[in-house]
Amino acid sequence: MKPLPFETGAGVGHSQSPLRIAMISEHASPLAPLGGRDSGGQNVYVAQVARHLGRLGHRVDVFTRRDSPTLPAVVELADGVRVIPVDAGPPAPLAKESLLPLMPAFTREVAAHARRERYDLAHANFFMSGLVAAELKRELGVPFAVTFHALGKVRRQHQGQADGFPDERFAIEARVVGEADLIVAECPQDEVDLMTLYAADPEKLVMIPCGFDPEEFWPGGRAEARAALGLADGDRVVLQLGRMVPRKGVDNVIRALARLPGELRARLVVVGGESRRPDPALTPEIGRLMAVARDEGVADRVTFVGSRGRGELRDYYVAADVFVSTPWYEPFGITPLEAMACGVPVVGANVGGIAHTVAHGETGYLVPPSDPDALADKLALVLSQPRLARRLAQLGLQRVHALFTWEKVAARLADAFAAAAGRRPAQAPTAAFAAVDRGFDDLLAVLSRAKTCLRDDIVRAADLVSGAFARGAKVLVCGNGGSATDAQHFAAELVGRFLAPDRAALPVIALNADTAVLTAWANDVGYADVFARQVRAYGRPGDVVFGISTSGRSANVVAALKTARDCGLRTFALLGGTGGEAGDLADCALIVPSPDTQRIQEVHTLALHLICELVEARVAPSS
Numbered sequence: 001m002k003p004l005p006f007e008t009g010a011g012v013g014h015s016q017s018p019l020r021i022a023m024i025s026e027h028a029s030p031l032a033p034l035g036g037r038d039s040g041g042q043n044v045y046v047a048q049v050a051r052h053l054g055r056l057g058h059r060v061d062v063f064t065r066r067d068s069p070t071l072p073a074v075v076e077l078a079d080g081v082r083v084i085p086v087d088a089g090p091p092a093p094l095a096k097e098s099l100l101p102l103m104p105a106f107t108r109e110v111a112a113h114a115r116r117e118r119y120d121l122a123h124a125n126f127f128m129s130g131l132v133a134a135e136l137k138r139e140l141g142v143p144f145a146v147t148f149h150a151l152g153k154v155r156r157q158h159q160g161q162a163d164g165f166p167d168e169r170f171a172i173e174a175r176v177v178g179e180a181d182l183i184v185a186e187c188p189q190d191e192v193d194l195m196t197l198y199a200a201d202p203e204k205l206v207m208i209p210c211g212f213d214p215e216e217f218w219p220g221g222r223a224e225a226r227a228a229l230g231l232a233d234g235d236r237v238v239l240q241l242g243r244m245v246p247r248k249g250v251d252n253v254i255r256a257l258a259r260l261p262g263e264l265r266a267r268l269v270v271v272g273g274e275s276r277r278p279d280p281a282l283t284p285e286i287g288r289l290m291a292v293a294r295d296e297g298v299a300d301r302v303t304f305v306g307s308r309g310r311g312e313l314r315d316y317y318v319a320a321d322v323f324v325s326t327p328w329y330e331p332f333g334i335t336p337l338e339a340m341a342c343g344v345p346v347v348g349a350n351v352g353g354i355a356h357t358v359a360h361g362e363t364g365y366l367v368p369p370s371d372p373d374a375l376a377d378k379l380a381l382v383l384s385q386p387r388l389a390r391r392l393a394q395l396g397l398q399r400v401h402a403l404f405t406w407e408k409v410a411a412r413l414a415d416a417f418a419a420a421a422g423r424r425p426a427q428a429p430t431a432a433f434a435a436v437d438r439g440f441d442d443l444l445a446v447l448s449r450a451k452t453c454l455r456d457d458i459v460r461a462a463d464l465v466s467g468a469f470a471r472g473a474k475v476l477v478c479g480n481g482g483s484a485t486d487a488q489h490f491a492a493e494l495v496g497r498f499l500a501p502d503r504a505a506l507p508v509i510a511l512n513a514d515t516a517v518l519t520a521w522a523n524d525v526g527y528a529d530v531f532a533r534q535v536r537a538y539g540r541p542g543d544v545v546f547g548i549s550t551s552g553r554s555a556n557v558v559a560a561l562k563t564a565r566d567c568g569l570r571t572f573a574l575l576g577g578t579g580g581e582a583g584d585l586a587d588c589a590l591i592v593p594s595p596d597t598q599r600i601q602e603v604h605t606l607a608l609h610l611i612c613e614l615v616e617a618r619v620a621p622s623s
């Protein structure tokens, strides 16, 4: 059967033929729960890159050490993506520092698969997997790419004697750097370290960052999240989330908390550890941090949460006023991206990947690691200025969507892998096709997020509007540019006909449609009050003022909502991004989870149509 056009959307498409990829990640399994000593960003990276390569039409087998006897021989992770647990050592959790002697057994099993599957390329994650891939290349000629995630020489500089890896690691890394066909650096610092400490060939280096998943992390729902987590609405909440090991510098965050001025008392929420309930016996770092909190006199304001599943993390992010991460060093650091994706400003250490992902003074602040005074200064700045915090959050959201989605990361990796595997893109897509595809893909992603988070709000908005009509009241709607046409569109649907052929005319007035009033007031007085003036003229108690703005920051829309409030009218706003000032003013705010004006407008049209449909059904129930 001929596929319908929309069935061909995802896939390798015109740019590449599918690759068969052996992804090797000896200790970091995409199936592991996160937050434990050895499970963090690398697990997320492997899972997301594998899934997104699968979505692009490539076939991926992820090889990871079997750490439980109950795992089946093969686990289907997604379409075209399998996890294959490898028998090497006891089928139980082991510290990653003890895995090197198990690599010959690991290599034998991967090689047996590789003989059958004829992979085009291996993608090694971490130095021990690099060793496995280098052996595969020697034995079977499979080219390989490597993402180190962390470098032994950098770790040794920072951790000294606490570094439990053998010195052998340095020689293995050097061999892997020399024999790899492609070396993926995760941030500019990683690239420099690879060149200066390991003499990596710049021709083989490519800088591709880590990412976040917009279907997993988006802003909004702070009040609900706080209620679910038992955090008070008015509390100042600082969030720390990640693996619980000394190098993450959580003690520094506790010390900074103690240095905040009295009027900015805040609660520090610490998510992470080996168990769901924080247990110093299982996570010694928690015990150490509890003692630091006691010594600093802030034990009552530090909440240790324990580890949480991926699906639970968004609540913690959106509930926070500020996210903080001040490790001693950080090969990449995915959590700051996730925080920004949830519309939360970040204060991070000026090291490694964080120095690249957080734009200082724009999406948050960078501070030296292990400097609680510097951290307290910036936390105080963000906590004391809500407007500044909102602006940082908005720019952070834009930045992560522009640069750091897993979809974009995987597409760049796939191109680099194809080249390393000796494949050139079959036919480079023209810029025009690429732009069209991107538009559709972006909108589909926003729609899928919006479906979950706007459902309730759309029904609430329809209640508000139909309630007004039932009382004999009307709706005054306004917006600028594209949102002005949306306002008129909405009025036309309800004044005129929508789905029901025969129903009463419904009173909706688009305030941006009266050119004479607009131009006179803008010309004589100012543009900021063109809608507020009309709200005063037409608004009667019981009416609804409905503002449409993709940013939530248009002064005239904000003024209309304020005036409505002052006059005792109800308010409703259709917004995007972080919701801006309009989001705080409206009785009911519908915020499209995207920072992109055009995608927000496209979802606004759908929301308006759905509201019309629900309102009309109430006005003229079908018989």
Ligand SMILES: O=C(CO)[C@@H](O)[C@H](O)[C@H](O)[C@H](O)COP(=O)(O)O
Pocket: 480, 481, 482, 483, 484, 548, 549, 550, 551, 552, 553, 554, 557, 597, 598, 601
């Ligand atoms: O349609 C578009 C952009 O797609 C523009 O006309 C856009 O609506 C205008 O720039 C508006 O002035 C933006 O205002 P707002 O959505 O931030 O309230």
Ligand SMILES: [Zn+2]
Pocket: 482, 598, 601
């Ligand atoms: Zn537009």
